[in-house]
Amino acid sequence: xxxxxxxxxxxxxxxxxxxxxxxxxxxxxxxxxxxxxxxxxxxxxxxxxxxxxxxxxxxxxxxxxxxxxxxxxxxxxxxxxxxxxxxxxxxxxxxxxxxxxxxxxxxxxxxxxx
Amino acid sequence: xxxxxxxxxxxxxxxxxxxxxxxxxxxxxxxxxxxxxxxxxxxxxxxxxxxxxxxxxxxxxxxxxxxxxxxxxxxxxxxxxxxxxxxxxxxxxxxxxxxxxxxxxxxxxxxx
Numbered sequence: 001x002x003x004x005x006x007x008x009x010x011x012x013x014x015x016x017x018x019x020x021x022x023x024x025x026x027x028x029x030x031x032x033x034x035x036x037x038x039x040x041x042x043x044x045x046x047x048x049x050x051x052x053x054x055x056x057x058x059x060x061x062x063x064x065x066x067x068x069x070x071x072x073x074x075x076x077x078x079x080x081x082x083x084x085x086x087x088x089x090x091x092x093x094x095x096x097x098x099x100x101x102x103x104x105x106x107x108x109x110x111x112x113x114x
Numbered sequence: 115x116x117x118x119x120x121x122x123x124x125x126x127x128x129x130x131x132x133x134x135x136x137x138x139x140x141x142x143x144x145x146x147x148x149x150x151x152x153x154x155x156x157x158x159x160x161x162x163x164x165x166x167x168x169x170x171x172x173x174x175x176x177x178x179x180x181x182x183x184x185x186x187x188x189x190x191x192x193x194x195x196x197x198x199x200x201x202x203x204x205x206x207x208x209x210x211x212x213x214x215x216x217x218x219x220x221x222x223x224x225x226x
Contacts, residue, residue: 101172
């Protein structure tokens with residue numbers, strides 16, 4: 001089946017607008033999903049996670065939505081700022097049989113225009 | 115994340131050389147991982163360790179070996195480096211009771 005991936009390789013938004021980054025996952029057995037942010041020259045940083053028993057989870061300026069029916073995950077960033085420019089990627093645990101192992105998507109580049 | 119450190123940050127080496135990448139963590143986590151990142155391919159798991167006596171192959175372990183010297187240290191070795199091992203390498207850690215992984219800053223390795 002299709003592996004964890006992202007619909008759009010690049011997303012450009014105006015500063016102050018909301019951003020939505022999408023992710024399709026393939027394994028209906030996945031029960032944990034996580035979003036990472038990776039800035040140029042740095043390692044991936046944890047943003048937010050969600051378990052499959054939830055549909056929505058909010059953090060500071062970020063919201064993750066999970067639609068298990070269509071196996072879709074999205075990350076919403078409110079009032080996008082220049083510091084949000086980075087690659088964002090999702091990960092799931094279902095393809096690896098759990099046990100703390102994750103399968104990662106290839107990422108979406110978010111560009112914030114001033 | 116300063117809790118997970120990697121050395122060196124950059125390394126250029128020649129084909130056939132043996133090199134070691136090191137990872138240390140102060141998070142007190144039991145589990146450690148090594149990934150490589152290539153453009154367009156995302157993060158791929160090389161090896162992982164759930165405790166000091168535990169070593170497991172990931173999806174792309176050929177050409178690599180690891181050593182878990184202590185709970186806080188996990189090193190990755192390339193016995194005989196080849197050009198297609200040019201990549202970004204990341205170490206990550208997690209606690210036994212959560213799937214959340216925390217990454218180091220990465221090592222950029224170039225094999226000429």
